Amino acid sequence: MVSLISLKARVSVKQCMVKAAFLNLNNPPLIVTTCPSFVFYSPIYKRSPDMTKSPMTKSEQLLRIDDHDFTMRPAFGGPPIPVGVDVQVESLDTISEVDMDFTMTLYLRHYWKDERLAFPSTNNQSMTFDSRLVKKIWVPDMFFVHSKRSFIHDTTTDNVMLRVYPDGNVLYSLRVTVTAMCNMDLSRFPLDTQTCSLEIESYAYTDDDLMLYWKKGNESLNTDDRISLSQFLIQKFHTTTKLAFYSSTGWYNRLYIHFTLRRHIFFFLLQTYFPATLMVMLSWVSFWIDRRAVPARVPLGITTVLTMSTIITGVNASMPRVSYIKAVDIYLWVSFVFVFLSVIEYAAVNYLSTVQERKERKLRERLPCTCGIGNPDEMMIDPQITGYGSMDVNTTGNYGMPENGGRQERILAQVALNDPQIASQVKPSRGYVNIWIDTHAIDKYSRVVFPGAYILFNIIYWSIYS
Numbered sequence: 001m002v003s004l005i006s007l008k009a010r011v012s013v014k015q016c017m018v019k020a021a022f023l024n025l026n027n028p029p030l031i032v033t034t035c036p037s038f039v040f041y042s043p044i045y046k047r048s049p050d051m052t053k054s055p056m057t058k059s060e061q062l063l064r065i066d067d068h069d070f071t072m073r074p075a076f077g078g079p080p081i082p083v084g085v086d087v088q089v090e091s092l093d094t095i096s097e098v099d100m101d102f103t104m105t106l107y108l109r110h111y112w113k114d115e116r117l118a119f120p121s122t123n124n125q126s127m128t129f130d131s132r133l134v135k136k137i138w139v140p141d142m143f144f145v146h147s148k149r150s151f152i153h154d155t156t157t158d159n160v161m162l163r164v165y166p167d168g169n170v171l172y173s174l175r176v177t178v179t180a181m182c183n184m185d186l187s188r189f190p191l192d193t194q195t196c197s198l199e200i201e202s203y204a205y206t207d208d209d210l211m212l213y214w215k216k217g218n219e220s221l222n223t224d225d226r227i228s229l230s231q232f233l234i235q236k237f238h239t240t241t242k243l244a245f246y247s248s249t250g251w252y253n254r255l256y257i258h259f260t261l262r263r264h265i266f267f268f269l270l271q272t273y274f275p276a277t278l279m280v281m282l283s284w285v286s287f288w289i290d291r292r293a294v295p296a297r298v299p300l301g302i303t304t305v306l307t308m309s310t311i312i313t314g315v316n317a318s319m320p321r322v323s324y325i326k327a328v329d330i331y332l333w334v335s336f337v338f339v340f341l342s343v344i345e346y347a348a349v350n351y352l353s354t355v356q357e358r359k360e361r362k363l364r365e366r367l368p369c370t371c372g373i374g375n376p377d378e379m380m381i382d383p384q385i386t387g388y389g390s391m392d393v394n395t396t397g398n399y400g401m402p403e404n405g406g407r408q409e410r411i412l413a414q415v416a417l418n419d420p421q422i423a424s425q426v427k428p429s430r431g432y433v434n435i436w437i438d439t440h441a442i443d444k445y446s447r448v449v450f451p452g453a454y455i456l457f458n459i460i461y462w463s464i465y466s
Helices: 002-026 058-063 266-288 294-317 327-366 376-380 406-418 430-434 440-465
Strands: 032-035 038-041 081-096 101-113 127-129 142-145 147-152 160-164 169-181 193-202 210-214 221-223 232-246 250-263
Touching: 058 127, 081 193, 081 232, 081 250, 101 193, 142 147, 142 169, 169 193, 193 210, 193 232, 210 232, 210 250, 221 232, 266 294, 266 327, 266 440, 294 327, 327 440
Parallel strands: 081 210, 081 221
Antiparallel strands: 032 038, 081 101, 101 169, 127 160, 142 193, 147 169, 160 169, 193 250, 232 250
């Protein structure tokens, strides 16, 4: 009985195997043949490996990434590896005098040869990769010296490109925005020219391991013709190479990108120089206003002084607090001095007029009655005595209550002093004689001296700074 069951089982197994072999010939998409207590899988049912989940892609196999240690530089232990650099400046974004820095967006490209990445190729075509492969191979460790902020653009992906050629030459390019320090000399502001520099250097490798150089000299630096700034005119870009020494680590190759900027003056002419000049000219108007018009001349002087103070404060608010004098400070403060002197000029005129009137009033009080003077009207109209031409007798006779103030008082004093009889009774002081000044002459001279001095200052100023 046992032998009969064993024979039947063997027959069943053989039948299942025959069926499976027969079905394999028909190549169904999915075949599973089952027999009692046995399960058979067809060879075509076995799944092929998923290449997308493979730890190594074909390109990495071609470049033999796992066959080398890319933590070491190419040709480690030998001569320094040359790394060429070129730059495409996309934009100059901002120039800040307050923060003493500039912001630049550029394409930074590196060129070197790594024989470990060489691969066979029949058509000599290069392979291009993105940032994912960059993390697995050796790349130069460049950084921007004196940079405050910098970043690689990552929209919509990291703006990084790696191109490998069959002979092992590598091109590594990235798009960077960097904010770097720029030491500005503002002593000639706003008539200044600034030169700023962007410095590129290897962080870890000295000149014994890495030789950094501009790939094509000055032609390695390219700029977009559409680059423009609101306050500056870009005069030129140029490159240099120097060695930088650090006492702890050694000598490093450093690449410099120099660019020269000249400031546009027209904005400052409209916002600073013209208003200051107009305020100075406005202060001169008081020289043509009568000295007795105090309500007119005093507010005019105060208004111009306060306006100049506002202009100076506004300019200094937008500038760094430097310890030296700028060109705009010289112009504004000299203009402020001219405006202030015009106020002082009226104060001097008003003071001298007041002193003269006080002296004449005291002299008139000390004079005897004019009754003893023979026909004082004739004496006052005599040009040899008074120094004036013919006058109206009715007008000059009322010297006790003068209508023309200063002139009639002066005439009366001269009449009294020219009469020997009266002069013997009055002791003229030497100081009183010196005070005989025509205060109108100060305004007359100021009308010429102030504009002439200011024009001379402008000629000297613009000849020095322009």
